[in-house]
Amino acid sequence: MLKIITGDLFKTASQCLVVPVCEDKDIHSDPSVVELIQKTKPISEFHGKKEESLLLYHVEGFKAERVLYMGMGKSTGLDAEAFRMMAGKSVKKGIGNGLSDMTICAPAADATGLESETLMASIMEGACLGNHIFDAYKKEKTKKSLKTVSIFINPSIAEIFKNLPLRITNICRGTMLARDWVSMPGNDKTPDRLVRSMVKAAEKEDLSFTILDDKVMKQNGMGAIMAVGAGSRSKPRLLILDYNPYKNKKSAKDKRTIALVGKGVTFDSGGINLKPPASLDEMKMDMSGAAAVAATLITLARLNHHFRVVGVIPVVENMPSGDATRPGDIIKTYSGKTVEIGNTDAEGRLILADAMSYAIKMFKPDMMIDLATLTGACIVALGEKIAGVFSKNQKLCDDIVASGDATAERCWPMPMPDDYKSLLKSEFADINNMSSTRSGGAITAALFLSEFAEDTQWAHIDIAGPAYSKKGGDYCGPGGTGFGVRLLVDLMGKI
Ligand code: BES
């Protein structure tokens, strides 16, 4: 769908040329694009300000049917995200107008203050992600994705970036795969069905997988996963995806193994501590960590990543019923530690505890990162667009925040003070899954998890806010956002 083109813009056949325009400076070096921008000068309603756009038809001298001018505001305020948003918005407009192709004119990188690769990649990402439509459940598919988005660039850099469209497409496919899983309704993604859908996607790539079913998990003593799944007739699963580029080789160039753990609650009703009705429908998104981890593994395999990454993905449905776990119950986790269930709605930390212990026991990872829609408290703290990062490893935390900045999947460091651990004390078991106070809920949840990280280098990312968007954004439709895939792929390339 993404393509790089060069040549004569006057003669380029396209349904729509897209020209990003700044209000204070010309950011294009191609004379034909500069000429296109000249045509807007007499038009009083367009100055290149942010949020402004202008659509002209049959501009004299150009073969393209339309030109869409997109206001970018002041050139000093440009960043990669501004270009993702511009490209996403343009593609959405194209889809709205029933087009099948668009040609985005890339500005000159030096005029934008961005590295040329960053600039190209962000335009491509915004275009590719903005072209995703989740309409699997609509009888009438009124919107159609564009078939092609071409990026018109200077011939001098076309050769350098010739592999970029494929790389960006692969990464964005990962995000879109995660979005589809998150947006899928709970009735269609019971733990078994979701895991099978993940395996189906993984099988197309060079990934090995193992599925532990409820019987095996029960035998193995995974009491926490079993306790959360007890109330649902759709039984829990544990999916392990293993990307090992050195599988059939004698020695590995990079010997590291990184474990990614993702919370997979296909629907979180709260269990016996039933949630209030508001936004209960959105609790189908409580498997967003699982979706991000599975899609990341699949993406890394497609990109031939250079070290081993394993995904450990516990998948359960949290439901109330006569078989459900009760508040006050005491369960035994895979680690041997016992947990008093203070609240059945604090289920994510329980399934993650077993999954983390399993990851450590089976793979002895050099590093472990979990992604989870863990707490409403994290949304209160950081809002709906920023994830919370919890880690005692400062370098790992900094790397995650840096990847968040690079991908605009923003992350912010949160504290894990040892003295707050006493809030999780239980009179009867080793630990309680619920804090004795309502405040600091995202922190106490992270501290609970830390009890199961042993001495493994570990970070926890609470994605409860950014994993789902009711309204959607400039390059994302309503529903799952796929948050975490671009972040983790970037991070795996950095560490
Ligand atoms: N899945 C929720 C957290 C959540 C809330 C995710 C809103 C996305 C949007 C989690 O399982 C939960 O219910 N957490 C409780 C914990 C509490 C009972 C200690 C919460 O945050 O209220």
Ligand code: ZN
């Ligand atoms: Zn819950």
Ligand code: ZN
């Ligand atoms: Zn939950």
